[in-house]
Amino acid sequence: MLAEHGEATLLAGGTDAMVEINDGHRRPAGPVLAVNRIPDLRSWRHDPASGTVTIGACVTYTELMDPSVAALIPALAEASRTVGSPQIRNAGTLGGNLGTCSPAGDGLPVLAALDATVTLASVRGTRSLPVLDFMVGVKRTAIEPGELITEVTLPVVDGWQGYAKVGVRNAMVIAIASACVVLDRAARTVRVALGSVGPTILRCPEAEADLSERIDWASMAVAAPDLARFATLVSAASRPITDHRSSAEYRRHAVGVLARRLAQRALTVDPAGATR
């Protein structure tokens, strides 16, 4: 059907699409295809052999908060918990978050930090690409006409991971800055992805490399000054704008604090420790 109607609008939970339609920002030119009852898109699976989890595009946030998912990808469960209200989490899907590709999408920093792979399908076949290549710009993706997001594949990582987001109210709020931090003990690397501080989700290679070096991986400890430096490097990696939601200055500050606090939750911090 999608092949026949290249101009079709895909609808999953509708929590972005219907808002845009009701506000008159989008008028579906052709048919609207509801994809969220396609069984293959509604499930997720753990593949222990490859050490991955694969999540169907139409899996909802409520489902992603389930302890079974949380045990494997805790940061995704945390991010899902920060989304909207129970009603939105029951309807909204990870595929829809990718389809919209807002820099404030709460699922996206987790996918970016974990180097997830997005799988797209069309009558021409399927293709997979890294999520960082999938997200092209503000609300712009690599999806081509006639293509559908089918699933997302993420690695199960040994080590702490977490997500945090700043909004100007204590729930039901769009992120004005967010961060996901993943500590990969096997690879001895830190990975950081930031939301709402750039045209799309940003990784922080310099901050990641720096902190990876400075953590004592055996004891999972870090010196306080090294953590402070991490915050500074994360802030420096952000490219925020000022808009009606927040100032660029605040966003830059906040992502640094968030990344530092997340790392702090994973590590023992030695306040007087010498930097490594």
Place this chain on the structure above:
Amino acid sequence: MSIIERPADIARHGALGTSPPRPDGIEKVQGTFEFSSDISADGCLWGATLRSPHPHARIVAIDPAGAWQIDGVHAVITADDVPGQMNYGLISQDQPVFASDVVRYVGEPVAAVAADHPETCRRALAALAVEYEVLDPLLDAEAAIAGDHPPIHPDGNVIRHQRIIHGDPDVTGAVVVEGTYEIGMQDQAFLGLEAALAIPDPGAKGVELHIATQWLHEDRTQIAACLGLPEDAVRLVLGGVGGAFGAREDISLQVHTCLLALRLGRPVRMAYNRAESFIGHVHRHPATIWMRHHATSDGEIVKIESKTVLDGGAYASTSSAVLVNAITLAQGPYRCPNAVVDGWAVRTNHLPCGAMRGFGAVQACFAYESQMDKLAAACGIDPVDIRVLNAMRTGDTLITGQPVLNVAPVEECIRETAALPLPDEPVGGAPMPDGSADVMKLPGGAGRTADAGDIVRGIGWGVSIKNLMYSEAFDDYSTARCRFTDGVVTLKFATAEVGQGFVTLAPQIARTVLGVDDVRLDRIDTQIGSSGSTSASRQTWMSGGAVNAACLAVRSKIFDHVAEENGFDPAALTIDGTDIVDSVSGWRGDVAEACAGATFDETAEYHHAPTTELDENGQGSPHTAFAFVAHRAVVDVDPELGLVKVVQIATAQDVGRALNPLSVIGQIEGGIAQGLGLAVMEEIIQIDGVIRNGNFTDYLLPTFLDMPPVVATLIEQPDPYAPLGAKGVGEPPCISSTPAVVAAIRDALQQAGIDRPLDRVPVRPGDICL
């Protein structure tokens, strides 16, 4: 004036002093209540409004041809189609039904269409071609005062300038503190959006309008003038109102709906969506207030000086009255012998501003309460003590020279609030089983931004004064009719029920006065005299006074009747529960049975005592009555991220008498939520005159996670001037809760060794941490 005593008999359920359920409560909870947006009629068309995209522009031409080409379009109207007065307005008639020559704000109505479906309306609006010549907008209130900008309206750029000089203007104090405070533009954000249904009379000789409004009769006056019809040809019926908070005091879609219906001879309904609502009604005035307090070294206030500037936006609405509140209440609930106060309400090309809960008192309170904390610090006195030291009492004089004759239990409000328990839970709530804090109870909430160690807790105070009823020589009255037949009472009034609960209270009054249980309410419409506006915390006093007076008139007829039938002296009869009692013989009989077959029907008007205008020095007795309240806020603050979580609000409010305690608590909790919203999140943002957050994604209202438990004490000292002893309770809760929350944030920051002025609300995270 009668104060209904509070003997044991009125403990009868449903009488005054009890909290019977709302008559519309079950329907509202079940979703079956008919709000005005639910009202329809056979053969009804839809109306929609075309609005200006520019803050300031000349209309060169309007070409409706495109709209007429769309199937299903029945009418396109512009200013040329207004048969009566071209302008309306609550105080001065300066706002056009449709802009004809110039548009003055983004969202100003330019034309309206009627069509068979809202979607057809949308397409018709898109097809209407309006050619504009963009003009330089006036967006700076100070520039309006300075006269730097050519007039954007024939009435000029200054809506009102008023000063107050009181006592010795030159006196100074040993301690002087000053500051400049800013208050952002708040939206009333009622949930039931603007909606109306107009049904034309045959031959377009008149119209019936079903409308969610705050004041049916004032709407009617303005609508009839614009329609060029006599007032009695325009009949208004109250549609179900889903909140108001001031935003329904002005005309929005009333005239447009009627014009379309009369033009077509068919019923027409209009309904705004959220985005249109944000630009379709007036807002709370953004304000800049400079204030300087002079005090003795002991902290006793000697003089205040201030300059208040309110940005009224494009049209006057109630700006001049809001200004009078903002300046005449600038001293707060404190004695102040000398004052030099200056105030301006100006016109700009921003969204028009008018009434919102607290009406000028909110803006003043954020300034004077911030000042009181500065004064306490400068004098080395505790914030509570400095407020008690200066607390106003009955008989004290305002800076206008007006004596405060009402009960003024300011000190009791403060002391009773201070006596309320502080929260017993630590930061982050009771520890979870694993010893960690509950993130939902930390600042940042669901965003998981903080750990308990990042948080500091602060405490802050706010105390306020609010004038009740209308001011400045306005003859404010209310009308009610009471019909008693076969033991059943039917009440009729035009009092707009906007959620405040007058539909619960009015039967309580009748039950108490007349000793009946069965009280019914007639339709709320214009088929009786005006009840005035449901605003200014006035309906319990005013319409309560009118219902009380009508019921008393019927009661005296009942007493005459029973006395005559039984040979009693009517003066010896009283009501006790549902009985009439003759105090001479001891006879008692059920009210309904004693009056079997008889009908009594009385209509009464209640007027409050007259007030006066202000003279050129701001002297006079402009206000009708006053109420007071104290708030103490406990707020957990994340100083590094600038996020906050209000943990508790404690309050003691001067209510006169709680006629329906549950309703009073509802007003207190709701008002505090609105005050908290202004303190930390609610603000309409306009950039270059364009609203940027006219939706609930970006205009943030407090959620359950933001709103703390409220612990409240009611200070019940019946007011001798109030017909039922009860003061209005709607506005005070939202007034000083705002400065209390901000003071608590300042206090937390001080404990963390951080000094931030936080002289602007809403406080943004960056104001705290950058």
